[in-house]
Amino acid sequence: MKRFIIPGIALTIFALxxxxxxxxxxxxxTPTASLKERFSKKENPSVDHSKFTQLQRKFxxxxxxxxxxxxxxxxxxxxxxxxxxxxxxxxxxxxxRGIRYxxxxxxxxxxxIGINTNEQSCNKCHIGYGxxxxxxxxxxxxxxxxxxxxxxxxxxxxxxxxxxxPDPSVNLSLVAQKxxxxxxxxxxxxxxxxxxxxxxxxxxxxxxxxxTRRDIDVHMAxxxxxxxxxxxxxxxxxxxxxxxxxxSSMNRNRSTCEQCHTETPxxxxxxxxxxxxxxxxxxxxxxxxxxxxxxxxxxxxxxGKLVDGKPVEVKDSLGNITYASIKGSFVWKRNVRPxxxxxxxxxxxxxTGDTVSADTPIQMNQLHGSYxxxxxxxxxxxxHRAKQPYxxxxxxxxxxxxxxxxxxxxxxxxxxxxxxxxQHGMDYIGLPYSGQYTFAKTEMYWPINHMVSPKxxxxxxxxxxxxxxxxxxxxxxxxxxxxxxNATVEAFGIGxxxxxxxxxxxxxxxxxxxKKKN
Amino acid sequence: xKKQLVYSRFNRFWHWMQSALIFFLALTGFEIHGALNxxxxxxxVTYHNIAASMFLVLITLAIFWHFTTGEWKQYLPTRQHLRxxxxxxxxxxxxxxxxxxxxxxxxxxxxxxRLVYLAxxxxxxxxxxxxxxxxxxxRYPQSSGIQSLNxxxxxxxxxxxxxxxxxxxxxxxxxLYLITTGQSATSNLKAMITGYxxxxxxxxxxGNRE
Numbered sequence: 149m150k151r152f153i154i155p156g157i158a159l160t161i162f163a164l165x166x167x168x169x170x171x172x173x174x175x176x177x178t179p180t181a182s183l184k185e186r187f188s189k190k191e192n193p194s195v196d197h198s199k200f201t202q203l204q205r206k207f208x209x210x211x212x213x214x215x216x217x218x219x220x221x222x223x224x225x226x227x228x229x230x231x232x233x234x235x236x237x238x239x240x241x242x243x244x245r246g247i248r249y250x251x252x253x254x255x256x257x258x259x260x261i262g263i264n265t266n267e268q269s270c271n272k273c274h275i276g277y278g279x280x281x282x283x284x285x286x287x288x289x290x291x292x293x294x295x296x297x298x299x300x301x302x303x304x305x306x307x308x309x310x311x312x313x314p315d316p317s318v319n320l321s322l323v324a325q326k327x328x329x330x331x332x333x334x335x336x337x338x339x340x341x342x343x344x345x346x347x348x349x350x351x352x353x354x355x356x357x358x359x360t361r362r363d364i365d366v367h368m369a370x371x372x373x374x375x376x377x378x379x380x381x382x383x384x385x386x387x388x389x390x391x392x393x394x395x396s397s398m399n400r401n402r403s404t405c406e407q408c409h410t411e412t413p414x415x416x417x418x419x420x421x422x423x424x425x426x427x428x429x430x431x432x433x434x435x436x437x438x439x440x441x442x443x444x445x446x447x448x449x450x451x452g453k454l455v456d457g458k459p460v461e462v463k464d465s466l467g468n469i470t471y472a473s474i475k476g477s478f479v480w481k482r483n484v485r486p487x488x489x490x491x492x493x494x495x496x497x498x499x500t501g502d503t504v505s506a507d508t509p510i511q512m513n514q515l516h517g518s519y520x521x522x523x524x525x526x527x528x529x530x531x532h533r534a535k536q537p538y539x540x541x542x543x544x545x546x547x548x549x550x551x552x553x554x555x556x557x558x559x560x561x562x563x564x565x566x567x568x569x570x571q572h573g574m575d576y577i578g579l580p581y582s583g584q585y586t587f588a589k590t591e592m593y594w595p596i597n598h599m600v601s602p603k604x605x606x607x608x609x610x611x612x613x614x615x616x617x618x619x620x621x622x623x624x625x626x627x628x629x630x631x632x633x634n635a636t637v638e639a640f641g642i643g644x645x646x647x648x649x650x651x652x653x654x655x656x657x658x659x660x661x662x663k664k665k666n
Numbered sequence: 667x668k669k670q671l672v673y674s675r676f677n678r679f680w681h682w683m684q685s686a687l688i689f690f691l692a693l694t695g696f697e698i699h700g701a702l703n704x705x706x707x708x709x710x711v712t713y714h715n716i717a718a719s720m721f722l723v724l725i726t727l728a729i730f731w732h733f734t735t736g737e738w739k740q741y742l743p744t745r746q747h748l749r750x751x752x753x754x755x756x757x758x759x760x761x762x763x764x765x766x767x768x769x770x771x772x773x774x775x776x777x778x779x780r781l782v783y784l785a786x787x788x789x790x791x792x793x794x795x796x797x798x799x800x801x802x803x804x805r806y807p808q809s810s811g812i813q814s815l816n817x818x819x820x821x822x823x824x825x826x827x828x829x830x831x832x833x834x835x836x837x838x839x840x841x842l843y844l845i846t847t848g849q850s851a852t853s854n855l856k857a858m859i860t861g862y863x864x865x866x867x868x869x870x871x872x873g874n875r876e
Binding site for chain 2: 152154155157158159161162165166416418421424519520608609610613614615626627628629630631632633634637638640641642644645647648649651652655656658659662663
């Protein structure tokens with residue numbers, strides 16, 4: 149009997165352990181379930197603006213609408229005028245530079261390059277009326293455009309080249325009576341079309357999201373969460389949560405997945421542990437530009453070719469402009485697999501006037517981070533690569549004047565003359581121009597945060613944990629199982645196995661042969 | 667010659683369980699290592715971790731067994747007959763020479779086996795267990811956040827763990843061959859299955875209990 153006791157205990161422990169590992173049962177409500185519950189309740193507005201007599205009148209100027217808004221909401225304009233939507237700059241601490249005010253006023257990009265001298269066109273998307281040049285009065289509350297964000301009638305549009313003024317066709321009285329919480333269509337009007345067309349800049353923000361399906365974006369889909377932008381980009385006193393690192397530098401005020409989903413939303417703890425070093429987006433956004441193409445490359449050096457003295461456009465089979473005389477040549481891509489970088493939430497930017505070498509691609513907005521930095525996570529990015537005007541003597545990226553209403557004003561899009569375009573642009577921002585220009589390679593990083601796929605389409609383990617063609621193959625500052633190995637240990641290990649096999653083989657052969665002899 | 671119980675029931679259970687776990691851990695482990703495809707990476711990780719914790723339970727039981735039964739003394743190294751044992755494997759075995767040491771229920775291991783198994787027990791298995799535990803727990807979820815031990819990365823841990831795995835595989839190759847060098851080619855294997863082996867009756871072999 150005694151000899152059964154120890155094996156008996158051992159077998160029982162084993163059996164119990166095994167049963168416990170295969171029958172783990174989690175019955176508590178997951179965060180996703182409670183989130184679905186929360187967002188299925190849609191808010192009802194507490195007032196109907198069409199019933200206010202102050203708004204039942206004809207408005208001649210949009211500024212009159214603003215004045216009517218401020219009549220009741222008599223402190224709100226002050227909040228707006230503190231926001232980055234109004235100022236187009238933020239106070240930022242930048243490593244190595246200290247506190248700087250940065251934004252579209254002094255940061256260049258590698259799309260349409262910069263707003264200076266081009267305000268008439270670019271500032272169509274400013275939430276103000278009439279920022280047509282650097283003399284715009286940022287202190288005049290009546291210049292605040294409440295309607296761009298709060299129009300719920302879907303009829304409000306800003307005029308092209310109108311420096312933020314509404315299109316003359318807009319019925320201001322109708323719009324003023326139909327104001328409310330911002331919807332996708334308010335935000336998307338500007339944020340889906342940055343860079344001069346649909347999905348040009350972000351890659352993960354485009355017009356398809358106005359009304360989309362779960363496999364494109366689980367959050368915004370009409371058959372999914374059906375969330376509005378402001379459900380995640382929560383707003384307190386007109387200060388939006390979240391910003392994009394094309395323009396901002398500090399790790400603050402970010403809108404993150406964790407704010408709703410927590411850092412450990414998975415049942416599998418091994419996957420939860422990934423959230424220490426891997427951003428949610430990395431696995432849950434396997435590709436971007438899922439519906440319409442996004443611009444991946446922009447070559448300004450080919451701009452200016454005219455046919456019969458007139459600018460032309462060339463389109464590909466999908467309708468994407470691949471060449472435009474005013475802008476140069478483009479490469480578009482759809483269903484793009486992101487590139488991946490370490491990111492700790494801080495970035496540094498090329499600011500107007502910075503001197504840089506053009507020997508390697510100039511980083512327009514370098515995202516900081518590394519494996520060793522505990523604040524860093526791997527994030528997916530779209531990298532936009534361009535060739536853009538550069539002053540090889542002063543070693544500065546050039547701000548050209550591109551937009552003009554008529555010929556002869558120096559705008560490249562009318563005159564197709566780089567020299568005068570550059571001279572106008574550089575004079576305007578007060579920077580020297582040597583008289584020589586080349587086209588420098590530049591790179592700009594766009595963190596990918598939207599177009600989250602259903603979980604069944606999340607990136608599989610093997611897409612990163614693999615020796616060949618790993619998604620994170622470019623990040624080599626850490627050891628990753630399945631991808632990495634030590635070549636020496638591998639050689640010794642395989643050598644040891646081969647030597648063992650060989651030794652066994654030889655020994656066995658000699659044994660068999662000698663046995664026969666004996 | 668007399669049939670004797672050499673491997674007790676637990677001894678056999680431990681041995682076969684360990685061999686199954688090591689085989690399974692090697693299979694799943696080398697899949698995680700990126701060297702082969704079988705279960706799929708995610709499944710390999712899950713299975714490897716389950717097998718690893720089963721292995722820990724088994725090791726705990728085995729340590730208990732070794733100390734309560736005194737079986738640990740089987741692994742005390744000795745230099746006596748070590749040279750003749752080596753010479754036997756290198757030359758004697760080919761001349762059909764007799765085994766230089768005799769296997770009895772109390773001295774199951776020859777001097778070479780003692781050395782190798784002792785090294786496994788106090789070096790290789792502990793390295794695998796410790797590096798394996800660190801591999802799993804160098805960061806760990808805790809109340810909706812993730813904590814971390816102050817370990818910079820997996821590099822050292824993973825490379826040690828891999829090196830140990832290579833060593834164990836080489837050991838198993840040699841082991842599978844050397845079990846054929848008993849009284850007959852299959853006598854050792856049969857003994858580990860049934861527990862019984864035909865051994866020469868003898869008094870305690872002199873060199874083993876000093």
